[in-house]
Amino acid sequence: MVGDFLHRHLNSRLSADQWARSAMPTWSVDAPNHGFMLRRGDDVVGVYLAFYSERTVDEGTRRVCNLAAWCVLEGDRAHGVRLARAMLRQRGYDFVDLSPSGNVIDLNTRLGFEFLDTATALVPNLPLPSRRGVHLLSRPRDIERALTDRELDIYRDHRDAGAALHFVVTVGGESCYVMARRDRRRGLPVFATLLYVSDPVVLGRAGHAPYRHLLLRHLTLVTLAERRVTGRPPRLSRAQRSPRRRMFRSPDLADHSIDYLYSELTCVPW
Incomplete structure (x- = not known):
């Protein structure tokens, strides 16, 4: 029901079944719900x-609540804010909204989001030769062998997430686990966004x-590398003029404590 609604009214590039599967997290968590919906009759x-x-x-x-896909039919937009207020009335959560757009940004601001x-940085994905001693691991069994402790737990939690791309880069005896996703800009599905970097x-x-x-x-031409995720961007890059807005609401968490794991960015391949 929800998957069909989002397919028809929000993003038809994802089938109803894809939407339904994307709405279910791949990690174990004691969640009170999967969000809220408005009904008019049936x-x-x-x-x-x-x-x-x-x-x-x-x-x-x-406890973190990621506010994800939000869609209300035009004739019922006046009631849409009820969904947001129902979400935010849940006590004991820090809230993040990692893909707000349009009027949602103004509404979030009024509701106390920062x-x-x-x-x-925009990084061109060029076929340049790798430096000596640099290797990439992308097969699941190789990634599992390379990771330990927290990074291994993160990988296993997101291994089956519908939007997550995984690889490990090794330099000498050190390694860095990277999680990315494919993204669209101006309708073109040729961008990658880095979501997590274990060692910038x-x-x-x-x-x-x-x-x-x-x-x-992954056939992506440009990588979007946020400084808060990757640290200093590589030399072959330039600053994006209007980076995507992301927001959070918390009584005491700081900006640097928020990341993009365990969210719609890893689960929904729009």
Whole structure:
């Protein structure tokens, strides 16, 4: 029902079944719901998906609610804010909205959300030769062998997430786990966005090899590298003029404590 609604009214590039599967997180969490919906009689007229997780921040456990896909039929837009208020009435959560657009940004601001610093570099994915000693691992069994502890848990939680692309870059005896996704800009599905980088220093030492991999393996021409995720961008890059807005609401978490894991960005391949 929800998958069919989102297919027909939000993004038809995803089938109803894809939407339904994308709405189910691939990690284990005690979630109160998967979001909220509006009904008019037996008909669904609005949906607001949510992804929940429990995260360790500063040695404490935080419950996070990711406000995801939001769609309300035009004739019922006046009631759409009820979905947002129902979401935010849930106590004990930090809230993130990682893809707000249009009027949602203004509404979030009125509801107490703040902006993340999303300064972004555009990196061309060129087929340049890799530096000596740099290797890429992308087969699941090789990734599992290369990762330990927290990174291995993150990989296993997201291994089957519908939008997540995984690889490990090794430089000498050090490694960096990278999670990315394909993205569209101006209707073109040729962009990659880096969602998680376990060690930005190692990524920087790898040179252009990660971006070459995203070109040859995933057919993306440009990588969007947010400074908050990747650290200093590579030399062959330029600043994006209008980076995508991302927002959060928390009584005490700081910008640097928010990341893009366990969210719609890893699950929904729009």
